[in-house]
Amino acid sequence: MSVEFAKVLMEPAYRKVATAIGARILSRALREGERLPPETELARQFGVNRSTVREALRELESRGLLQRRPGSKLMSVSRPPQAAIAQGVRHALLLHDVSVRDVWEALTMLEPPLAQIAARVRTTADLECIRAAAQAFAAHNAVTGQAVQHTAEVFRCIGRATHNPVLGLAQEPLLQLLEPSLRVMIDQVPQARARIATAHRRLVEALEAQDEAAAHSWMGRHIKDFSRGYQLAGIGLETHVTADADTP
Amino acid sequence: MSVEFAKVLMEPAYRKVATAIGARILSRALREGERLPPETELARQFGVNRSTVREALRELESRGLLQRRPGSKLMSVSRPPQAAIAQGVRHALLLHDVSVRDVWEALTMLEPPLAQIAARVRTTADLECIRAAAQAFAAHNAVTGQAVQHTAEVFRCIGRATHNPVLGLAQEPLLQLLEPSLRVMIDQVPQARARIATAHRRLVEALEAQDEAAAHSWMGRHIKDFSRGYQLAGIGLETHVTADADTP
DNA sequence: GGTTGCCGGTTTGTCCGACAATCATACGAT
DNA sequence: ATCGTATGATTGTCGGACAAACCGGCAACC
Numbered sequence: 219m220s221v222e223f224a225k226v227l228m229e230p231a232y233r234k235v236a237t238a239i240g241a242r243i244l245s246r247a248l249r250e251g252e253r254l255p256p257e258t259e260l261a262r263q264f265g266v267n268r269s270t271v272r273e274a275l276r277e278l279e280s281r282g283l284l285q286r287r288p289g290s291k292l293m294s295v296s297r298p299p300q301a302a303i304a305q306g307v308r309h310a311l312l313l314h315d316v317s318v319r320d321v322w323e324a325l326t327m328l329e330p331p332l333a334q335i336a337a338r339v340r341t342t343a344d345l346e347c348i349r350a351a352a353q354a355f356a357a358h359n360a361v362t363g364q365a366v367q368h369t370a371e372v373f374r375c376i377g378r379a380t381h382n383p384v385l386g387l388a389q390e391p392l393l394q395l396l397e398p399s400l401r402v403m404i405d406q407v408p409q410a411r412a413r414i415a416t417a418h419r420r421l422v423e424a425l426e427a428q429d430e431a432a433a434h435s436w437m438g439r440h441i442k443d444f445s446r447g448y449q450l451a452g453i454g455l456e457t458h459v460t461a462d463a464d465t466p
Numbered sequence: 467m468s469v470e471f472a473k474v475l476m477e478p479a480y481r482k483v484a485t486a487i488g489a490r491i492l493s494r495a496l497r498e499g500e501r502l503p504p505e506t507e508l509a510r511q512f513g514v515n516r517s518t519v520r521e522a523l524r525e526l527e528s529r530g531l532l533q534r535r536p537g538s539k540l541m542s543v544s545r546p547p548q549a550a551i552a553q554g555v556r557h558a559l560l561l562h563d564v565s566v567r568d569v570w571e572a573l574t575m576l577e578p579p580l581a582q583i584a585a586r587v588r589t590t591a592d593l594e595c596i597r598a599a600a601q602a603f604a605a606h607n608a609v610t611g612q613a614v615q616h617t618a619e620v621f622r623c624i625g626r627a628t629h630n631p632v633l634g635l636a637q638e639p640l641l642q643l644l645e646p647s648l649r650v651m652i653d654q655v656p657q658a659r660a661r662i663a664t665a666h667r668r669l670v671e672a673l674e675a676q677d678e679a680a681a682h683s684w685m686g687r688h689i690k691d692f693s694r695g696y697q698l699a700g701i702g703l704e705t706h707v708t709a710d711a712d713t714p
Numbered sequence: 715g716g717t718t719g720c721c722g723g724t725t726t727g728t729c730c731g732a733c734a735a736t737c738a739t740a741c742g743a744t
Numbered sequence: 745a746t747c748g749t750a751t752g753a754t755t756g757t758c759g760g761a762c763a764a765a766c767c768g769g770c771a772a773c774c
Contacts, residue, residue: 228736230756232524244557244709256725267758269517272727276480276521277528281554283561291725291766297561298554306529306546306554307635309492313531313545314631323583324632331575383562384572387555388636461492476765478727504754515729520756539737539754 231266235274238264243283243295254284254293304390311395312461318448319455321395326441328389329373333421333437336379337430344379345425351375352418359415362405366397369404372418376437379425396444398462399453403444406451413443479514483522486512491531491543502532502541552638559643560709566696567703569643574689576637577621581669581685584627585678592627593673599623600666607663610653614645617652620666624685627673644692646710647701651692654699661691 239260242248254260257275261268275293278284282298311321336344355368370393377386404410417440424432448455487508490496502508505523509516523541526532530546559569584592603616618641625634652658665688672680696703 232756236528240557244560250561258725269520269759270757272517273521273524273756276524280484280525280528282558289766298558300558303555303558307551309488310530310546310548310551311632311635312492313498314635316631320630320632323630324636327579327583327633328575328636335571335575382568382571383564384559384568384640385575387559387562388572388576392632480727506754517730518728521727537737 231264232270232273232277235260235264235266235271236277239274240278240281240283243278248295250295250297252295253290254295256292300387300390303387304394307391308394311391312459315458316395317456317458318396318399318453321392321459322441322445322448322455325389325392325396325444326438328385328392329441330434330438332380332385332389333376333424334430334434335382335385336376337425337428337433339381340379340425340428344375345422348372348375348379348425349422352415352422355418356415359411362401365404365411365414366401369400369414370394370397372421376421376425394462395459398460399448399457400444402453403447403451407447410447413447414440417443479512480518480521480525483508483512483514483519484525487522488526488529488531491526496543498543498545500543501538502543504540548635548638551635552642555639556642559639560707563706564643565704565706566644566647566701569640569707570689570693570696570703573637573640573644573692574686576633576640577689578682578686580628580633580637581624581672582678582682583630583633584624585673585676585681587629588627588673588676592623593670596620596623596627596673597670600663600670603666604663607659610649613652613659613662614649617648617662618642618645620669624669624673642710643707646708647696647705648692650701651695651699655695658695661695662688665691 239248239254248254255263257268257271260271264271275284279286279293282296282302284293285296286292287294340348351368351371351374355365355372359365359368373389373393374386377389380386404414417436420436421433421440423429424436445455487496487502496502503511505516505519508519512519523532527534527541530544530550532541533544534540535542588596599616599619599622603613603620607613607616621637621641622634625637628634652662665684668684669681669688671677672684693703
């Protein structure tokens with residue numbers, strides 16, 4: 219027997235309330251879209267003050283488990299939208315001082331097999347989405363900001379085409395983190411736009427033909443091209459990724 | 467010109483306060499470990515009530531940007547710990563009804579190159595950590611829960627050995643999601659423990675020798691073995707991953 | 715008929731004030 | 745020197761309060 223005592227844990231009430239509601243959501247007792255009772259009612263049920271309930275709601279809200287539907291005052295249950303989660307991951311990685319190399323390395327690992335899977339399981343609608351995004355890049359890449367956005371959008375469409383939410387959620391923060399440096403790179407390397415457009419064309423062709431090997435290969439080159447672009451733009455791979463505007 | 471008006475956005479005060487403090491943290495104006503002023507002081511500075519400040523703090527706290535250091539009442543700035551972020555991602559994926567296949571597919575893509583990188587850049591300390599984890603699995607795998615924990619721990623050590631926070635953060639939620647099904651699998655497939663132990667041995671050998679190809683290959687087999695285990699255990703790959711206890 | 719204006723009830727956002735519990739610190743007693 | 749205590753600061757929680765926004769319905773009006 220140990221003479222050590224377990225650390226007594228005093229959980230504040232607002233946290234208990236938050237975990238209680240959160241557990242209900244996670245266990246599907248509260249289903250997606252369902253509306254929560256008003257705050258006063260929750261306060262009555264939990265036997266705490268409304269202020270306490272509100273603190274709990276803020277916590278769940280920031281995790282994306284609750285959101286307020288436009289035009290409704292009552293909170294409703296929601297599956298956390300990808301954007302919310304990705305932002306959390308992005309902030310975490312920002313504060314952990316990840317370098318451009320770290321993000322790029324992850325993309326190198328992630329994207330080619332992702333494209334390969336997309337080539338296998340994509341639907342016609344997916345293909346149309348990807349084609350539209352590539353088209354958008356080709357047509358409107360004069361403004362650097364738009365070029366970056368469309369580049370990311372192509373990745374997102376390909377991610378969705380895998381029909382695997384895990385992959386989409388994994389790549390989203392990486393895209394967001396790379397955005398600022400990508401902006402600089404596209405801005406400073408003249409041939410970047412053309413090379414990206416070419417990669418898009420090849421990728422679309424491979425996805426059309428459901429040619430897994432080609433999709434894998436071209437995505438690999440696409441990502442690898444980024445590192446060359448960084449070199450040309452004078453962006454060191456050890457540069458820490460920087461915070462970007464949160465509300466573009 | 468369109469006659470449409472932009473949707474007027476009414477941001478509540480607690481959100482403004484939260485984003486204000488959050489921006490300071492992200493911009494490094496508030497550095498890691500730094501302590502925030504007391505709530506009353508914050509309320510005075512922002513010109514709002516303390517209750518409002520508290521709601522904002524709950525939000526930042528749940529994102530891991532703030533935490534209370536044990537024994538201190540004042541909030542202090544913190545980089546979000548991996549566990550917190552991973553839990554957020556896990557909850558999101560749970561609510562998005564990801565299947566075992568989805569998670570396994572992501573691991574298939576992620577882990578082999580991850581092991582490869584680890585083989586390249588691992589330090590002696592990393593190796594020691596991995597070896598210890600594998601050793602722990604070999605020695606204490608009788609209880610299913612421990613076996614699962616140690617299996618995950620080996621992955622985590624290998625992830626850390628890449629010295630790329632992005633990869634560690636990417637794999638953590640996957641490990642957590644796989645845990646419940648892995649528990650069932652290890653429990654029901656007699657030869658699972660031995661096969662995992664073998665994989666660990668091979669991986670340690672490859673990492674010792676810094677043999678990238680072998681590390682990649684053995685990790686691939688290790689992951690692939692999981693799917694065979696699922697088959698033997700009668701776990702359909704289309705099964706949705708289930709919520710697990712949050713506080714093990 | 716469709717639009718407009720008004721009314722009452724509900725709910726949130728925000729504020730105020732209050733108090734117990736906890737912790738830090740200093741100070742005094744043994 | 746160790747212990748106990750007073751004191752102040754800070755959080756957790758509470759109760760109540762009020763304005764603003766929103767909803768539904770109903771009357772009035774073109």
